[in-house]
Amino acid sequence: MNWYVVYVQSKKEKKVADVLQQMQIEVYCPLIKEVRQWSDRKKTIESPLFKSYVFVRLHDKDRSNVFSVPGVVRYLFWLGQPAIVRDEEISIIKKWLEDDTIEEITLHKLLPGDEILIKNGLLKDKKAIIQEIGKKRMRLALPGLNIIINAKIKDVV
Numbered sequence: 001m002n003w004y005v006v007y008v009q010s011k012k013e014k015k016v017a018d019v020l021q022q023m024q025i026e027v028y029c030p031l032i033k034e035v036r037q038w039s040d041r042k043k044t045i046e047s048p049l050f051k052s053y054v055f056v057r058l059h060d061k062d063r064s065n066v067f068s069v070p071g072v073v074r075y076l077f078w079l080g081q082p083a084i085v086r087d088e089e090i091s092i093i094k095k096w097l098e099d100d101t102i103e104e105i106t107l108h109k110l111l112p113g114d115e116i117l118i119k120n121g122l123l124k125d126k127k128a129i130i131q132e133i134g135k136k137r138m139r140l141a142l143p144g145l146n147i148i149i150n151a152k153i154k155d156v157v
Contacts, residue, residue: 003028003085004063005076006054012071013048019069026057030093049097055085096140096151 008016017029030049035042048054053076056066063082066072076083140149 001026001057001059003055003057003087003090005083005085006056006066007073007076008052008054009071009073010052013050013052013054016069016071017054019071020054020056020066023065023069025062025065028055028057028090028094030055030097032097049093055090092140096149 006016013029014031017027020027031046032049033044034047035044058065060082063075140151
């Protein structure tokens with residue numbers, strides 16, 4: 001079984017994930033908390049870390065099952081094949097989102113020539129690697145997703 005990336009209609013990530021889960025398909029839709037400002041109030045909401053993407057874990061022969069769900073558009077492809085995300089990369093995303101020392105996460109595309117390596121910290125010796133560790137920021141590369149996650153970190157001893 002592999003993790004695949006399903007492209008879904010905008011703002012349908014949570015709904016698609018719920019329906020897939022009801023179909024007994026293993027699904028992961030990473031959510032982050034964001035503070036939204038309206039004219040009269042602020043509200044903390046959960047929104048998808050990856051806009052328009054949901055991860056599903058299934059056998060290759062079962063990939064067509066997701067298309068019965070309203071909101072599913074297509075699979076994400078890489079080099080003519082469905083993009084496969086390694087279990088280890090899904091685990092790293094989960095660990096980062098569970099880590100209460102991380103205050104803020106933003107996404108950026110990988111740029112050719114970035115050389116990245118975890119030198120110390122929570123993810124030391126992991127294959128998903130950090131380009132640099134500053135006093136307040138870390139950069140985590142997830143090559144299978146072709147992104148870099150920049151994380152602002154609380155003071156850590």
